[in-house]
Amino acid sequence: MGLDSKHLTLVVPAAGSGSRLGEDIPKPYLTIAGKTILEHTLLKFRDINQLREIVISTSDQYLDQTREIADAVFNTQSVKVIRGGDERQNSVMNALHSASGSTDFVAIHDAVRPFVKKTQIENCLVKLDSEDVDGVVLAVPAKDTIKEIGSDNLIERTPDRSKVWLAQTPQIFKKEVLMKAYQNAAESGVKGTDDSSLVERIGGRVLVVEGDGDNFKITFPLDLRLANIMLSGR
Numbered sequence: 001m002g003l004d005s006k007h008l009t010l011v012v013p014a015a016g017s018g019s020r021l022g023e024d025i026p027k028p029y030l031t032i033a034g035k036t037i038l039e040h041t042l043l044k045f046r047d048i049n050q051l052r053e054i055v056i057s058t059s060d061q062y063l064d065q066t067r068e069i070a071d072a073v074f075n076t077q078s079v080k081v082i083r084g085g086d087e088r089q090n091s092v093m094n095a096l097h098s099a100s101g102s103t104d105f106v107a108i109h110d111a112v113r114p115f116v117k118k119t120q121i122e123n124c125l126v127k128l129d130s131e132d133v134d135g136v137v138l139a140v141p142a143k144d145t146i147k148e149i150g151s152d153n154l155i156e157r158t159p160d161r162s163k164v165w166l167a168q169t170p171q172i173f174k175k176e177v178l179m180k181a182y183q184n185a186a187e188s189g190v191k192g193t194d195d196s197s198l199v200e201r202i203g204g205r206v207l208v209v210e211g212d213g214d215n216f217k218i219t220f221p222l223d224l225r226l227a228n229i230m231l232s233g234r
């Protein structure tokens with residue numbers, strides 16, 4: 001079965017509060033250049049051939065607005081808007097429970113990474129389909145030297161930088177492996193800061209696909225200023 005006949009579900013966690021950004025409303029619902037950040041992000045996936053289903057997790061008060069935004073972006077694909085959890089991992093898990101059983105691949109993409117490129121998503125899908133792996137993660141090589149520190153802030157280790165990459169999203173997996181990883185993490189009480197780490201810990205093979213720095217996560221005020229410049233020139 002070729003890649004064209006594979007079905008993809010997109011999971012978008014959008015239930016965060018944006019505490020590090022410090023705005024009055026959560027990050028995905030801030031407007032830049034006439035569109036919410038969530039809409040800018042969803043638009044990047046609209047024309048992906050394999051996309052059949054979108055599951056967005058958000059907080060109670062944004063369920064209706066999220067439904068409106070998603071319905072305006074997607075025409076033929078099925079959209080589900082569900083309640084998120086108190087951490088990103090729980091928001092993704094809730095979404096996975098709502099995903100269709102018959103999908104082949106699941107892509108997880110932060111609502112607040114609006115600068116991913118269609119070609120990057122397609123590259124990830126090609127690699128996932130053609131290589132002997134369970135998942136792929138868009139990532140960039142570290143440009144700074146990384147230090148691993150102890151609780152006293154003393155440096156314990158300097159990993160070889162040529163082996164250190166910074167994980168972004170999308171992170172795309174074969175559905176069964178991802179479900180197993182999330183199930184196993186829940187049963188073991190394990191928390192991961194990304195989806196791949198949960199797959200890695202059950203022995204899954206995950207490949208990095210080189211992306212670029214444009215696909216940053218809007219996290220701090222400087223990121224929002226940069227996103228404004230990139231989307232509206234100011």
Ligand SMILES: Nc1ccn([C@@H]2O[C@H](COP(=O)(O)OP(=O)(O)OP(=O)(O)O)[C@@H](O)[C@H]2O)c(=O)n1
Nearest residue numbers: 013014015016017018019020086087088091111
């Ligand atoms: N309980 C949570 C926390 C985060 N997210 C989502 O996960 C993505 C990445 O999280 P992050 O950038 O950390 O967002 P926030 O949690 O909102 O930010 P902060 O940690 O600064 O509060 C975002 O799209 C965010 O909405 C989520 O769905 N549910």
Ligand SMILES: C[C@](O)(CO)[C@H](O)COP(=O)(O)O
Nearest residue numbers: 088110167168169193194217
């Ligand atoms: C998944 C992620 O975007 C990969 O870089 C990141 O780990 C999310 O972290 P956050 O603290 O939930 O923003």
